[in-house]
Amino acid sequence: MNSLDERSIVGERRFLFLQGLMGPFFRELGKAFRKTGYGVYKINFNGGDRLFWGLPNGIDFTGSAEEWPTFFHDVIKRYRITDVLLFGDCRPLHRVAIAACAQMHIPVHVFEEGYIRPDWVTLELGGVNGHSALPRDPEWYRKEAALLPPMPPHYPVPSSFRRRALEAVAYNSADLLSRWHYRHWSDYRPWHPLKEGVGWIKRLRRREAATEEASRIMQAIETRHIPYMLFPLQLDADAQVRLHSPFDGMEPALRKVIRSFAANAPQDLVLVVKEHPLDNGVRNWRELTHQIAQAENVADRVHFLEAGDIALIVRAARGVVTINSTTGTLALSSDVPVITLGEAVYDIPDITDQNGLDNFWAHPTPPDRATFDAFYRVLVDRCLIAGGFFSPEGLSSLVDGVVRRVSRVVPTSSRMARVASAPALSEVVRISRNAVLSDGVR
Secondary structure (H helix, E strand, C coil): CCCCCHHHHHHHCEEEECCCCCCCHHHHHHHHHHHHCCEEEEEECCHHHHHHHCCCCEEECCCCHHHHHHHHHHHHHHCCCCEEEEECCCCHHHHHHHHHHHHHCCCEEEEEECCCCCCEEEEEECCCHHHCCCCCCHHHHHHHHHCCCCCCCCCCCCCCHHHHHHHHHHHHHHHHHCCCCCCCCCCCCCCCHHHHHHHHHHHHHHHHHHHHHHHHHHHHHHHCCCCEEEEECCCCCCHHHHCCCCCCCHHHHHHHHHHHHHHHCCCCCEEEEECCCCCCCCCCHHHHHHHHHHHCCCHHHEEEECCCCHHHHHHCCCEEEECCCCHHHHHHCCCCCEEECCCCCCCCCCCCCCCCHHHHCCCCCCCCHHHHHHHHHHHHHHCEEECCCCCHHHHHHHHHHHHHHHHHCCCCHHHHHHHHCCCCHHHHHHHHHHHHHHCCCC
C-alpha cells in the first residue's frame, strides 16, 4: 500500500509516552489521543509517573540503567510503536531512547517549557534548546517568516503556583512510597524527594510575604528612577544549564555575573537577581547572592527577588543577562537588550547582544525588531503550542494544540514497516550507550 487513508493512519499510530512534567499533562494528552483512535502506551519510571498516568497500558520499568536499552527496544517492537513523546531531552534515560529511535526511524516529539513565555509550550521533533534543529541564521528567519500567513490570535491562560507546588509534593510523595518497587530508579534531580517536597511546602508558605517584599523593592527602584539590569535565575538542576552552558549549576553563573557587574557596570546601575518561580526552595539563593555581592563590594547595588511579576520586571529593565532562560525572549519581545551566557535558540545576531558580558552593562545592544518578529513568527508555526501546564484552561488549550500539531507528522507506510524490521538489538544498545557517554551524563 503506497498511501494510508485517514482512518488507517489513526488505527496504525501508536504513541509511547516516556517521562513527562510532574502533573497530569501526559494523562490528559493520552486521553485525547485515545479518543482520536490512536494507540497509547506509557512507561512509568517511578511512583510519581504512575500516580499521574492513571490510564490503561501503563508499563513499569523497574530495571537498571544498563537494562534500559533492551527494555525500551522490546517495548517498541512488542507494541509496534510509531511515535515517542517525552518531556526534556537531556534526562539520561531519554537520551538513550532518542538515540535508539533515530536508529529505528521513529519520530520523537520533545516537550519543554515554552521558548516564548508565558502561555506557550515548546514541542519539537528530535530535540529542544541546545539539541534543536532550528538554525541560528537571522536571514533564514526573515525569509521563512515572509512565507507565513499573519500570526493567529493568541490569548493568555491562567497559571497557578499553588497547583504546581501541590503537584510536585504529590509526585515526590508517590515516588518515595514506591521506591521498593522501582528499586533502581535514580532521579535526574540532585535532591532527595523528601527534601524537595519540604522545600516546596516552605516556598508555598512564604509566597505571600515574598510577593509583598518584591513589590516593595521594585516600587522603591521605580520611585527613585534607578536604572537596573535583571539576572533571572534558572533551576539549579536544569539540564539546559548543565549541558548547554559552561556552568555546572547556577552558583558559578551567579558569581560570574555579579563579579562582572562589580567591575564594569556604571555606578548608578543596580542588578536585580530574580529567583526562578519553580525553584524548589532547597537552596538559599538569597543568602548566596548577598554573600557574593558583599565580597565584591556591591551589596548596596544588588537586590534579590524571591517573587514578582517577571513580565513587569523585565519591561522596565535596561537589559537582561541570562544563561539561556526563556525570560530572554520575554525581554526581547519588549525590545529589552539581552545577552546569553550559554546556548539558546534565540541567541542569534541581530536579536541578542554579541559583544560580551563586560561590555553589556554600559553598552547593551537592543534587538532588531523585524528580525525578532520573524523569529517569533517561525517559532509559533514550527514548535510552539498555545497553553500551559498549571490550570484547566491552559491544559485544555495545550492538549488540543498538541493533537493538531502531532497529526501533521503523518507516518508513512514505509516507516510503519521499519518499526517491524528495526535494527538488531545489539546495534541499538551500542548506539544508546554511546549517546549516554557522549552527553557526559553519568
